[in-house]
Amino acid sequence: MMVELKTMEESDVSDFAEFFVKQNMTIGDQIQDLSKRLHNISDNLQEQVRKNHGALLQQATHAGRFDAALNVLVTDVDAIKATGQRLKNQVDTHYSIVENQTKVLARLHELSHLLRSAGTLLTLTTKLKNTKDVLKQAEIHFELAPLVDDKDLKDIDFIQSERTFVINSRQKIRNLTQMQLVTGLQERNENQVINALKIFINFNTLDKSLENLLATFITDLEQSLKECFAGNDITVLARPETSKAAAANLSKPSSVIRGPGKAPQLTTTQNFRAKFWKSLHWLIYDELYETCEQIKLLKRALESVNQFGYILENEQSVQKRFWQSVQKLLHDSFTECPAHVSQTLQEGLSKLMTSARGLEQRLNQEFLFDSHIFISLEVGYVTKCTANMRATLAGVDLPSNETVDNFIRVTSTELSAALVDEQLSNSISKVFIACSKELCTKLESQIKLGADSKQVVDMPNFQQTQNILLANILYYYKDSVRRMLVDLQGQFSKLKTTAHTDINKCLEQVDLLISTILQQIMDSIISTICIIILSMHREPGLNSEKIPVAGPSMYMKELQEFVLRSWTNHIEPFDDKEVLYKCGQELAKRCIELFIHNVSILRPISNAGRQRLKNDCIFMEQVLKPICLNISELGNPARLLRAMSFLIVQQPDELISQTVGPDSLVPSYIVLFLLFGHGSLELQSPHTTANWSNERLIEWLDGHTSEREKLELISGALQRYRDTVRRKNSEQYDEVYPLLVEFFEKALKAYA
Numbered sequence: 001m002m003v004e005l006k007t008m009e010e011s012d013v014s015d016f017a018e019f020f021v022k023q024n025m026t027i028g029d030q031i032q033d034l035s036k037r038l039h040n041i042s043d044n045l046q047e048q049v050r051k052n053h054g055a056l057l058q059q060a061t062h063a064g065r066f067d068a069a070l071n072v073l074v075t076d077v078d079a080i081k082a083t084g085q086r087l088k089n090q091v092d093t094h095y096s097i098v099e100n101q102t103k104v105l106a107r108l109h110e111l112s113h114l115l116r117s118a119g120t121l122l123t124l125t126t127k128l129k130n131t132k133d134v135l136k137q138a139e140i141h142f143e144l145a146p147l148v149d150d151k152d153l154k155d156i157d158f159i160q161s162e163r164t165f166v167i168n169s170r171q172k173i174r175n176l177t178q179m180q181l182v183t184g185l186q187e188r189n190e191n192q193v194i195n196a197l198k199i200f201i202n203f204n205t206l207d208k209s210l211e212n213l214l215a216t217f218i219t220d221l222e223q224s225l226k227e228c229f230a231g232n233d234i235t236v237l238a239r240p241e242t243s244k245a246a247a248a249n250l251s252k253p254s255s256v257i258r259g260p261g262k263a264p265q266l267t268t269t270q271n272f273r274a275k276f277w278k279s280l281h282w283l284i285y286d287e288l289y290e291t292c293e294q295i296k297l298l299k300r301a302l303e304s305v306n307q308f309g310y311i312l313e314n315e316q317s318v319q320k321r322f323w324q325s326v327q328k329l330l331h332d333s334f335t336e337c338p339a340h341v342s343q344t345l346q347e348g349l350s351k352l353m354t355s356a357r358g359l360e361q362r363l364n365q366e367f368l369f370d371s372h373i374f375i376s377l378e379v380g381y382v383t384k385c386t387a388n389m390r391a392t393l394a395g396v397d398l399p400s401n402e403t404v405d406n407f408i409r410v411t412s413t414e415l416s417a418a419l420v421d422e423q424l425s426n427s428i429s430k431v432f433i434a435c436s437k438e439l440c441t442k443l444e445s446q447i448k449l450g451a452d453s454k455q456v457v458d459m460p461n462f463q464q465t466q467n468i469l470l471a472n473i474l475y476y477y478k479d480s481v482r483r484m485l486v487d488l489q490g491q492f493s494k495l496k497t498t499a500h501t502d503i504n505k506c507l508e509q510v511d512l513l514i515s516t517i518l519q520q521i522m523d524s525i526i527s528t529i530c531i532i533i534l535s536m537h538r539e540p541g542l543n544s545e546k547i548p549v550a551g552p553s554m555y556m557k558e559l560q561e562f563v564l565r566s567w568t569n570h571i572e573p574f575d576d577k578e579v580l581y582k583c584g585q586e587l588a589k590r591c592i593e594l595f596i597h598n599v600s601i602l603r604p605i606s607n608a609g610r611q612r613l614k615n616d617c618i619f620m621e622q623v624l625k626p627i628c629l630n631i632s633e634l635g636n637p638a639r640l641l642r643a644m645s646f647l648i649v650q651q652p653d654e655l656i657s658q659t660v661g662p663d664s665l666v667p668s669y670i671v672l673f674l675l676f677g678h679g680s681l682e683l684q685s686p687h688t689t690a691n692w693s694n695e696r697l698i699e700w701l702d703g704h705t706s707e708r709e710k711l712e713l714i715s716g717a718l719q720r721y722r723d724t725v726r727r728k729n730s731e732q733y734d735e736v737y738p739l740l741v742e743f744f745e746k747a748l749k750a751y752a
Contacts, residue, residue, distance in 0.1 A: 174203060181213065185294040193301040201305070210318055213298075217291050218325050224287060225333050228279040229341045231272045235282040273344055277351055284355040285362070288326070292359075292367050295322050323367055331373045346380025349424065350417035357420045371423055382427050385414045389435045399442055401476050407439065408480045412487070415499075419491040429499035433506045439477065440509050443470050447517060454524045456566045460573070467517045468573045475576035478510045514579055518571070522583055525566050526590050530698065532559045533594045536616075537602060537694055542609035552619040553612060560623040563591070567626050584627035585634065592637045595620060596644055597698055600673035601685060610649045617645035639665055647671070652678045652736050656743040661750040662707075668747035669710040672740065676717070679736040682724070686717035707751050714744060 049056065177199045184192030200206040227234045299319050334345060345352060356369050392406040393399065399407075411432050418428040447470055448463040455461065460468065485492070485500060492500045535555045536542070542553075552560075567584075574580055599613055620641060621631050631638045643666055647655065652675055660668045676685045687697035690713070704710065718740060725733055 170203070173199065174205065178209065178212075181209070182216075185297055188293075188297060190297060190301055190304075193297060194304055197301055197305050210298075214318070214322050214325060217295075217322065218329055221283075221288065221291065221326065222329055222333075224283050225329070228276060228283055229333075229337055231275050232279065233275050234279045234287075272340075273348070276341070276344055277348060280352065281355045284352075284359055289359055289362055292363055295319055296363075296366065327370055327373055330369075331376075334373070335376050342377075343380070346377045347384050349374060349377045349381035350420060352377070353418075353420045353424060374421075374424075378424065378427060381424070382431060385418070385428055386431045386435075388414060389431060390438075393435060393438055393442070397442065398446055399439055399473060399477075401473060404439075404473065404477045404480055407435070408477075408484055411435075412484045415484075416488055416491065419488060419495060419497075419499075422495045422497045425495060425497045425499045426502075429497075429502050433502060436481075436506050437509065440474070440513060443474055444513055446470055447513065449520065454520045456521060456524045456528060456570055459569055464521075464570065471514045471517045472573075472575045474510050474514050475574070475579075478507050478576070481507060511579065514574070514576055518574065518579065518583055521570050522587060525563075525570070525587065528562060528566070529559065529587075529591055530594050532562060533591075533598050534694060534698070536598055542602065542612060543604045543606050545606050545608050551615070553616050556616050556619050556623065559591075560619075563623055564626050571627075588624045588628040588631065588634055589637045591624060592620065592634070592641045594698065596640060596670065597701055598694070599644060599648060600670045600677070601687065601694065601697060603677050603685060604681070605677055607649075613648045614645045617641060617648065636665065644670075647674060652739045656739050658743075660743070660747045667707060667710075668743070668750070669707065669714060672711075672714050672744060672747070675736055675740050675743065679734050679740075683721050683734045683737060683740075684717060686713045689717040689720050707747075711744070711748055711751065715748075718744060 177196045180192055181196035181200075184190070184196060197206065200209045224234055295318070302318065334342070337345070353374065356374075360368055388410050389407065392403065392410050396403050415425070415428050415432065418424045446466070448467055450463075452461055453463045453467055455464075481503065485503060489500075532555055535558075536553065539553050539555055567587075571580060571583060595617075599617070602613070605613070624631055628634065631641075647658075647666065647670075655671055655675055655678075658664065658666055658671050673685070676683060687694070687700075692700070700713075701710070718737075721734075721737065
């Protein structure tokens with residue numbers, strides 16, 4: 001254990017010195033004081049040495065022993081170093097020997113490898129020379145490839161002739177195989193194509209060969225497009241019997257071949273376009289078809305040799321890569337072609353689409369054109385079609401049937417040409433719809449509205465005659481469009497297009513205009529019919545007990561005469577029989593409704609008068625014959641009219657046996673009105689109670705179709721009658737009143 005002696009640190013001495021300086025002591029005094037302090041420190045140190053004397057001696061002894069041990073250790077380390085040096089020398093000697101022997105062995109191994117490789121090369125070369133089968137030669141070349149390309153073997157002289165033979169043979173087989181591949185594709189010889197692919201696989205050049213083949217196809221198509229755009233008839237140049245002659249002609253100068261400094265061959269626009277479309281159709285429909293068939297054959301051949309994984313991947317993409325390249329070529333060619341060619345393509349886009357869709361159908365939809373290829377041409381084509389359609393309407397203020405014929409003829413031609421492509425047909429249909437709106441707008445501006453165009457008391461005036469003419473032109477147009485759609489139905493069915501539906505929908509505007517012309521006349525006729533039927537309330541003899549005269553009432557005769565005259569003079573001249581049929585149905589239903597309402601509220605009325613009204617109900621069918629040949633087609637209104645002929649003559653106790661509810665034929669309020677007609681004058685009708693005229697009640701019934709509202713009106717009349725009886729302190733109600741209340745409560749529950 002070490003003993004620590006406490007000594008004064010230098011910092012303490014400096015503190016003392018600083019203290020003395022601060023006290024402004026003289027130098028002598030400071031030295032004296034400092035000496036005194038140093039003496040005290042020395043005494044303190046000696047005192048500590050005396051106290052720890054034993055420990056200091058023990059520590060000194062241990063230090064001596066430690067020095068002796070260190071000396072022994074140094075000696076041992078030196079001995080170990082000497083031994084290690086001797087071992088190192090021995091290892092280095094043996095390592096040098098092994099290293100030299102290894103280098104010799106490596107050289108021997110390399111020489112042996114070269115000899116084996118050279119021997120293999122010579123053996124395979126001999127085998128190659130003796131083999132006649134090209135496919136087997138390709139398999140031998142597969143084994144020779146790494147040997148021929150070995151850098152070390154290139155420096156051996158005695159095998160150079162064999163290497164040269166192998167290299168020449170390889171290039172010869174490659175060229176021959178490339179020709180066999182092309183020939184096999186052209187002649188549809190699948191076995192020959194498969195053998196060529198196998199040879200390329202052995203040469204490890206399949207990908208490159210396929211790329212070259214696809215590039216050749218695209219180059220040929222590009223060249224054909226250039227010839228087509230130049231106005232040359234490529235169908236003649238492509239015929240087998242003229243190919244040699246064409247080649248001979250192309251090999252020598254000719255006036256047909258154009259070149260620098262030569263005047264271009266002059267031709268008319270019509271001649272150019274005829275050759276252009278003939279050549280372009282042949283290019284797409286025949287040449288491109290042949291190329292696609294070769295690609296399909298190549299695809300099948302690749303499928304049969306797909307024992308290698310990467311071949312299957314190429315087989316899946318070769319058709320796709322080819323078609324993408326074809327579409328890119330067509331898109332770029334159509335976009336970058338000269339202005340006159342672009343104009344020809346735009347104006348004849350339907351011909352181009354016909355060729356394209358024909359190719360797709362011929363190839364069983366295995367190759368489909370993307371719509372973006374033709375998008376640059378569609379704008380020009382649609383513009384041309386728009387101009388052709390609008391030209392038939394230009395300068396025409398009042399379109400006639402001849403105008404319609406011209407418009408439909410042009411539309412049919414343009415639409416028929418466009419029905420080879422869904423998008424193109426939709427675009428042309430939109431153009432037609434816009435032109436159709438323009439035609440309808442011109443006709444609409446000529447329609448006459450006002451009091452003169454509504455009169456039905458006399459023969460049609462000039463304004464009505466003009467409206468009829470406009471309506472018939474509109475109908476002729478609608479019928480022409482429908483006939484056009486029927487003629488094109490076969491072409492529409494081949495496409496999933498909305499053009500047919502859109503064109504049919506645009507005819508709604510035509511129906512609306514015809515209805516606008518007809519409706520004002522219909523309103524006048526209905527208004528007059530309402531006035532005539534209301535005159536039954538002033539019909540003499542309905543409250544008389546005299547036996548009624550045979551035949552209809554006077555107002556029914558007047559109604560019959562008016563309906564026949566107004567329909568014959570003002571409605572039948574319209575050619576749209578479908579609309580006339582609907583108008584006749586509407587007018588007949590309205591006439592029956594007005595008649596039943598007025599008959600049900602008619603008061604006072606005698607039994608003889610009821611019998612007369614029954615005859616009127618039966619005669620009403622004769623009145624409606626001119627506007628509705630088969631009244632049964634009206635449905636419930638016709639059945640209600642026939643039911644009314646029985647209800648009008650029934651007694652109150654028989655009337656209340658009628659069924660009530662939404663499903664009943666006769667509405668509850670009609671039965672209640674009839675019951676009021678059997679009551680005394682004190683039991684006032686609902687409209688009389690409300691101080692309404694007959695006209696106002698009929699108008700109110702037209703505007704309120706809810707059965708509940710009509711029952712509420714009747715409820716007010718019953719309540720007022722009950723209050724009147726109570727106010728008079730009468731002990732007896734009208735004999736019809738209890739029946740009225742009974743049927744009313746039953747009806748109220750049914751419509752609760």
